[in-house]
Amino acid sequence: MTIDDEAARPARPAGASTPAPPAAAAGDDWDPLATQRTPADPPLDVLLSGTVFFDIVFTGMERLPRPGEELWSKGMGSSPGGIANLATAAARLGLRTGLVAGFGDDAYADWMWHTMANEEGIDLSASRRFPDFHSPLTVSIAAHGDRAMATHGHDLPEPLSTLITRAPAARAAVVDLAGETSWWGDLVRRGSLIFADIGFDQTGRWDVADLAPLQHCHAFTPNALEAMGYTRTDSPGAAVRALADKVPLVVVTDGADGSYAIDGSTGEEAFCPAVPVEAIDTTGAGDVFAAAMVLGTLAGWPLEERLKFGSLCAALAVQQFGGSLAAPGWGDITDWWRSLSSAADAGDLRAAYTRGGYRFLDGIVPDHPVQGRRRAQGTFALRSDAGEH
Structure with a gap:
């Protein structure tokens, strides 16, 4: 869910978080540890x-x-x-x-x-x-x-x-x-x-x-x-x-x-x-x-x-x-890494240089879709869900 701002940068289009038990990590489908x-x-x-x-x-x-x-x-x-x-x-x-x-x-x-x-x-x-x-x-x-x-x-x-x-x-x-x-x-x-x-x-x-x-x-x-x-x-x-x-x-x-x-x-x-x-x-x-x-x-x-x-x-x-x-969230990090890698593979020298310093992400980012993360919203509600908007 994005803030109510037409000029704002869009959030990831993935669905909202689903309720998780309190002791669980936010990204139940990806645990880097x-x-x-x-x-x-x-x-x-x-x-x-x-x-x-x-x-x-x-x-x-x-x-x-x-x-x-x-x-x-x-x-x-x-x-x-x-x-x-x-x-x-x-x-x-x-x-x-x-x-x-x-x-x-x-x-x-x-x-x-x-x-x-x-x-x-x-x-x-x-x-x-x-x-x-x-x-x-x-x-x-x-x-x-x-x-x-x-x-x-x-x-x-x-x-x-x-x-x-x-x-x-x-x-x-x-x-x-x-x-x-x-x-x-x-x-x-x-x-x-x-x-x-x-x-x-x-x-x-x-x-x-x-x-x-x-x-x-x-x-x-x-x-x-x-x-x-x-x-x-x-x-x-x-x-x-x-x-x-x-x-x-x-x-x-x-x-x-x-x-x-x-x-x-x-x-x-x-x-x-x-x-x-x-x-x-x-x-x-x-x-x-x-x-x-x-x-x-x-x-x-x-x-x-x-x-x-x-x-x-x-x-x-x-x-x-x-x-x-x-x-x-890990979806944002993965999107950045894949976008950078695609630009580097396409011949972008700056992207290639940056990718060289972040190669360690290959062994960290998930190789499957992960939950989207909520963004700030214009108002608040107990039952709000990004998938409904």
């Missing part, structure tokens, strides 16, 4: 926690409104946002994904719970619905690479840390250094690899003490601005080297300028240029990249391949509107 799974594996591949927002994105506007001005947009999309961006990205890549979050009892929460649990296959068994509590909401206006947002919400009636202990065990967890850290040690003791991120420091202090919880972490994935701020360096390359002393795996992303990484557990160092695309909406691109890195790490892929796969997934996401529901 299938050959590595054992009966001793925990029920989840990755565990997440955080706030789920109901996102409304207005698109196709020539500019942002001025104070007191009303502008009509050409289209709009709605989707689960916040931590749902990362959860959906992980589930669509075939990771068995669990989310610990608090939900309200309003219609927004009904739709977001249904979308994530029944259509994306995200395990919400440790999440909770709170009575007389409404969903946080964000309205975003996108115009020519810029955006403005307004958000409303309230603190949950109880902290998420009280719900974490109910979550199934997971091979990995993705956390925010700025959030609660008291439960990280328990995850490590349960065998989870911790992947940490951090946000922009609004205070401008970039206090190195903020990085102390990295002692529990396997990986740290800041963007270039954050990494340089905390390390007092003047380049992403210098920042990644400074951070490599703190965690086994450090990845510094620099948007269209690529990504830098050092994996001390394998001795690898790598740089990956970004896949050049015309970005429509960058919301959630970092979450898609992070999910791809988790998959590649659990799969044991070489560091360079992990970076390239993350860059590709992020590039596919930014060509769609809608945050979480812009995340690519």
Whole structure:
């Protein structure tokens, strides 16, 4: 289902997702880790926690409104946002994904719970619905690479840390250094690899003490601005080297300028240029990249391949509107690979060069049709189905 925007790039024409049991991966017909799974594996591949927002994105506007001005947009999309961006990205890549979050009892929460649990296959068994509590909401206006947002919400009636202990065990967890850290040690003791991120420091202090919880972490994935701020360096390359002393795996992303990484557990160092695309909406691109890195790490892929796969997934996401529901599934990845290969076989030199760097996809992408993935939609309904439109 696409957003209600005649100028929008069309989604894959495949049918909508069918309901899946919560413990299943989103792509039940394709599991990239299938050959590595054992009966001793925990029920989840990755565990997440955080706030789920109901996102409304207005698109196709020539500019942002001025104070007191009303502008009509050409289209709009709605989707689960916040931590749902990362959860959906992980589930669509075939990771068995669990989310610990608090939900309200309003219609927004009904739709977001249904979308994530029944259509994306995200395990919400440790999440909770709170009575007389409404969903946080964000309205975003996108115009020519810029955006403005307004958000409303309230603190949950109880902290998420009280719900974490109910979550199934997971091979990995993705956390925010700025959030609660008291439960990280328990995850490590349960065998989870911790992947940490951090946000922009609004205070401008970039206090190195903020990085102390990295002692529990396997990986740290800041963007270039954050990494340089905390390390007092003047380049992403210098920042990644400074951070490599703190965690086994450090990845510094620099948007269209690529990504830098050092994996001390394998001795690898790598740089990956970004896949050049015309970005429509960058919301959630970092979450898609992070999910791809988790998959590649659990799969044991070489560091360079992990970076390239993350860059590709992020590039596919930014060509769609809608945050979480812009995340690519294996159908999108396979379509890109087959289209690139066809162009290379037809003599396109640029395609041939790009294909050379992504040959590893031959052994990863499915060789059969897989489920299509829902895109952001103009409105929400509990029984909506892309096959009906």
